[in-house]
């Protein structure tokens with residue numbers, strides 16, 4: 001099979017490329033990535049010389065390029081996006097461009113080349129926020145109610161993907177997953193920011209009271225879920241994917257990271273809250289479990305320990321990122337609070 005991955009140099013995309021090359025060595029994988037600040041070819045050093053892997057630097061909004069690439073492939077797995085909520089609050093324009101218009105370009109290319117199969121990777125943030133202390137969880141029937149420019153742009157992309165299925169018969173599947181964590185996670189997101197700041201002897205910025213809840217999905221479990229959807233998923237369907245977690249407030253997760261690194265709670269710094277902050281996410285993943293046999297492999301604590309160890313063992317990877325352009329974003333995001 002020939003597979004086109006978009007955004008394969010980012011956090012989840014690069015984990016997926018490594019996963020796929022290891023588990024499906026007979027397939028040919030093309031990775032189309034613009035290499036924005038979030039794209040990093042170092043993540044893919046171990047496959048760069050594999051004859052079954054091709055990297056193409058380019059923009060998913062470039063219709064000519066995307067059309068050319070899609071001609072020769074069987075399946076598209078679409079990760080490419082602007083993905084950080086705080087950046088979308090600073091400037092939504094790149095989010096609308098890449099996440100909405102870029103997805104439309106991918107869909108048109110799939111349609112113009114014989115209705116190619118596409119799997120669209122989306123987020124549980126499109127559903128909005130659940131109430132703190134509720135027993136509720138998002139599922140495939142939950143109405144869309146996004147609150148940030150990021151989640152609104154992802155919601156727009158999901159609607160387009162479904163519309164191309166309903167209107168043109170494009171063979172699509174969608175997954176809406178919760179917060180991923182694991183290796184190669186860019187240190188602007190909470191967990192890698194906390195881990196790397198603590199290793200550097202800095203404080204961890206906690207928005208508001210830190211009582212917000214996220215559903216944590218280890219990135220390798222996510223990759224296995226996408227693999228199953230590609231193999232056995234029902235065309236036209238959506239699958240919600242989440243982790244093996246009870247409600248874990250951010251502050252509890254941060255205290256676990258502090259303990260794993262042998263630090264103490266003086267490392268916590270409460271800062272101004274995120275505007276429009278969703279207070280609670282939880283995902284009911286019973287559909288993908290019952291229909292495709294998927295479940296997370298390990299619990300939150302096991303994976304968190306694994307992640308912290310990875311960052312301890314890969315200091316150069318994240319120090320290279322944190323020493324560059326990243327510093328401007330960090331200053332803008334945290335020093336005005």
Ligand code: NAD
Pocket residue numbers: 006007008009010011012013032033034035036037038039040058059060061078079080081082083084098102121122123124154177178179180181186
């Ligand atoms: P990321 O920001 O780490 O990586 C995004 C990748 O896309 C980067 O390599 C970047 O260079 C590339 N890219 C951005 N704009 C592009 C463009 N115009 N053309 C080509 N490539 C472009 O993102 P991530 O965290 O790996 O997320 C991947 C996907 O999964 C996104 O669609 C995101 O919405 C979704 N998602 C992420 C999470 C999460 O917890 N990180 C959870 C749910 C869903």
Ligand code: DAU
Pocket residue numbers: 083084085086122123124125177178179180188189190191193205206207208210212213214250274281
């Ligand atoms: O739910 C899936 C989503 O998870 C994905 O669609 C997004 O691409 C991904 O970035 C992630 O969004 P979040 O906004 O949930 O992730 P983030 O790591 O930015 O924040 C996690 C929680 O931690 C959130 O409640 C905000 C809080 N936070 C975050 C940062 C960066 C802090 O308290 N301090 C911080 O410095």
